Amino acid sequence: MSSLTHKAEIPEGGYRTPDGRIIGGVLMDIRNVTLRFGGVVAIKDISFDIREGEIRAIIGPNGAGKSSMLNVISGFYVPQEGEIWFRGEKRPPLKPYQVARQGVARTFQNIALFKGMTTLDNIMTGRVTKMKSNMLDQAIWWGKAEREESEHREKVEEIIDFLEIQAIRKTPVGRLPYGLQKRVELGRALAAEPDLLLLDEPMAGMNVEEKEDMSRFILDVNDEYGTTIALIEHDMGVVMDLSDRVVVMDYGKKIGDGTPDEVRNNQAVIDAYLGVVHE
Amino acid sequence: MSDTFFFAMEVALNGLMAGVMYSLVALGFVLIFKASGVFNYAQGVMALFAALTLVGIQNGQIPFAHVINATFGTHLSTFGWNVPSFLAILLTLGVMILFAILVERLVLKHLVNQEPIILFMATIGLAFFLEGLGDLMWGSEIKKLDVGLPQGVSDTIERVTYEWFGYGFFIDKLDIVAALVATVLVIVLTLFSRYTKHGRALRAVADDHQAALSVGISLRFIWVLVWSIAGFVALVAGIMWGTKSGVQFSLSLIALKALPVLMLGGFTSIPGAIVGGLIIGVGEKLFEFFIGPLVGGATENWFAYVLALIFLVFRPQGLFGEKIIERV
16 A cells, blocks of 8 residues: 555644544645636635645535635646645646646536546546557557556556446446446546545435445545545535545635634634624 | 350459559548548548559659749759658658647648548548648648559469360459459557557547546547548559559549448448448449449449438438447
8 A cells, every 4th residue: 555644744734633543744735726717706716725634624615615626636627826836846837638648537517527438438538648658659559568468457457347337347437327437537536546536526416325325435445545635525525524634715804714513613604604694 | 054144253453453452541531530531632632642642652752842943943842762662661751740739730620529520521631631731741632652563363263263164354453453452451550459458558549538538548649549540541542543543633533432331331340341342342343334324324423422412211221330329
């Protein structure tokens, strides 16, 4: 296991979680990010960090700017102000596919799978960034490209086992029920062996049982592969159980940041969720 | 067996061969449509342009000679050398790839996230532009294309079939070559799209742009790739049609014949393009043979379109196309 969580010493800037896991240094640092769409300010001067090995949640009421934040991190939106530091380096404005190649994988709120392709092919596509063979190798096919293909296939089968979706390997994903599609999408993101995994409402629209399964997979991914995870979720119960630290957003602003317990007792957060009388 | 039967057989076989030619054009449409959801109206003109360029390079023609002559009062026409066929084909392929890159840079890049109809209009513009460019670069006279493909009626086939059936079949050698080339092309394209990284990336982009971006696929690269492949297919079609009937403007109109082929086969299926082409090819020849005389002939002009209409009514997604399901 390569996971940092099992090292004995706490690295600089790291901390120990209540359940004994050790979280490493800063992996991604978001500094004073502001995102505008025309006159609308979607994100206003937000700063927070994501540490190695951590499960970091972003919560907030509808329209708080959570998804926009995730889209900024994954390069789909380019913020007008602020900086993003990744692995200790300032990130220039990148295209989404370039961010992906840096080791940031993501899932989408409204599942974005390749519907015509099988589960296996979908997850294989997740390994595009890992494949090194070029057009010429592929044109000649046998040799390097073929060997590479089967190596990647092994890794993909491992993920399929991990997510317990062996039975639907050859099924076109368009035909799968919602919960399974979400799982395949997670598989595709995992296939890239990301350093940072972004999950946009991984449990939206699921029933209780599916939510439990998904929670288990998220914890297992974090534990077994040591993957750092940042997720957005509506279900407060789930968020509090899963995450190490929580950022709370409301109207594009950060109103809270800390452990689930700290956040739960934060007056601003309570107000945002329960509503207060504005004078 | 009667001669009529054999004659009908021969007609059907020739139809099959003609169908292969339709398929070659249809294939180019399918590739771009599959990958980007764009119906590339310029596909036929691309075939014409590729053939023009090929002839031009082969004969050592100076591009834009007419324009240069008209502007500077010179009398340029050729470099005075002949380029060997193989090299000329490679150079033409290079030109088509360059064209793909330019299309991406100058057109597609600026139309990201636009409605398909906008992109379609853009390809219409592209078709006219390319047609004019072809004229300007290489002149508008009809040209003969010869890259060394066998042509004319195959004596062997005629002799052998005569010995077997007592009836000699007339089959053009070029048609047989075209059939072989089309088969190889389809096999290669299918293998490519199914089992290689770029093939998979191509299908991924066709399916969902956002998701493709999120796994690290560069859309721009894929578009250049797709248009290059379509350019390559256009070159193959251009060579076949050009050898058969000369390189001339009407070559770009064969694209219209590809439309019913696509409606039959489905816009998204490579095998569909082939089978659709074959059905149209055989269908129109046999129809002309049996029914033609009863209605005064010339049925080949409209048969394909009527067949396509019937298909549109009863099976709008074509034979092999993805079923159209609207979820509400």
